[in-house]
Amino acid sequence: MALDAQSGALGANPVQRVQLQTGVLTLAMLMLSLACTPLRLLTKWTWPARIRKALGLLAFLYAALHFLVYLFDKGIFNGSFGLQTILTDIVKRPFITVGFGALLLLIPLALTSFKGSVKRLGFQRWTRLHQLVYVAVGLGLLHYWWGVKKDHTSPLIYILVMLALFAARWVWNRRKTGSKRTTPA
Numbered sequence: 001m002a003l004d005a006q007s008g009a010l011g012a013n014p015v016q017r018v019q020l021q022t023g024v025l026t027l028a029m030l031m032l033s034l035a036c037t038p039l040r041l042l043t044k045w046t047w048p049a050r051i052r053k054a055l056g057l058l059a060f061l062y063a064a065l066h067f068l069v070y071l072f073d074k075g076i077f078n079g080s081f082g083l084q085t086i087l088t089d090i091v092k093r094p095f096i097t098v099g100f101g102a103l104l105l106l107i108p109l110a111l112t113s114f115k116g117s118v119k120r121l122g123f124q125r126w127t128r129l130h131q132l133v134y135v136a137v138g139l140g141l142l143h144y145w146w147g148v149k150k151d152h153t154s155p156l157i158y159i160l161v162m163l164a165l166f167a168a169r170w171v172w173n174r175r176k177t178g179s180k181r182t183t184p185a
């Protein structure tokens with residue numbers, strides 16, 4: 001993006017282009033991080049588990065950049081728009097409200113993704129907290145759907161991939177509980 005900005009390849013509206021790219025990258029990183037566990041379970045590879053945290057943190061980084069671009073576009077850095085205007089925009093425009101909601105949910109996840117957090121919170125509480133990622137992805141997808149004006153093919157593909165990932169996890173959990181029930185004590 002920086003190289004494109006330098007060479008003028010970001011087109012007539014570079015801010016909007018970067019806004020769209022950082023938004024799509026946030027979703028892509030979130031989905032890739034969610035794909036790690038099903039991939040590990042399916043293939044028995046261990047590397048997906050090792051890159052999951054990095055992908056989640058990248059998602060948060062892109063979401064923060066995406067929000068910064070929004071603030072920049074609103075003129076907050078040159079003082080032409082106040083905090084009140086941003087807050088009104090977040091409250092009044094459902095498209096922005098859900099995006100902001102997704103960003104807020106990612107904050108505690110990013111903060112507790114470091115070593116020691118699982119120990120401090122306890123495994124069960126940590127796991128429950130990190131299930132918020134599904135809500136964040138759901139809000140992100142809704143935001144994407146509402147943000148696209150004409151052709152909804154791309155958000156639809158993301159929604160289908162998300163549903164497939166959910167289904168894989170659900171099947172795996174059912175199998176696990178089923179095999180526990182049939183295993184003699």
Ligand code: HEM
Binds near residue numbers: 026
């Ligand atoms: C996890 C959080 C978020 C995700 C996954 C996300 C994702 C996206 C995606 C995929 C797009 C592209 C839509 C398109 O192609 O038209 C987009 C656009 C946009 N997002 Fe977000 N977003 C998030 C948070 C936010 C937040 C916090 C804000 C601002 C408060 C925001 C404001 C915008 C704006 C203004 C656009 C451009 C719409 C346009 O110009 O057509 N997003 N976002």
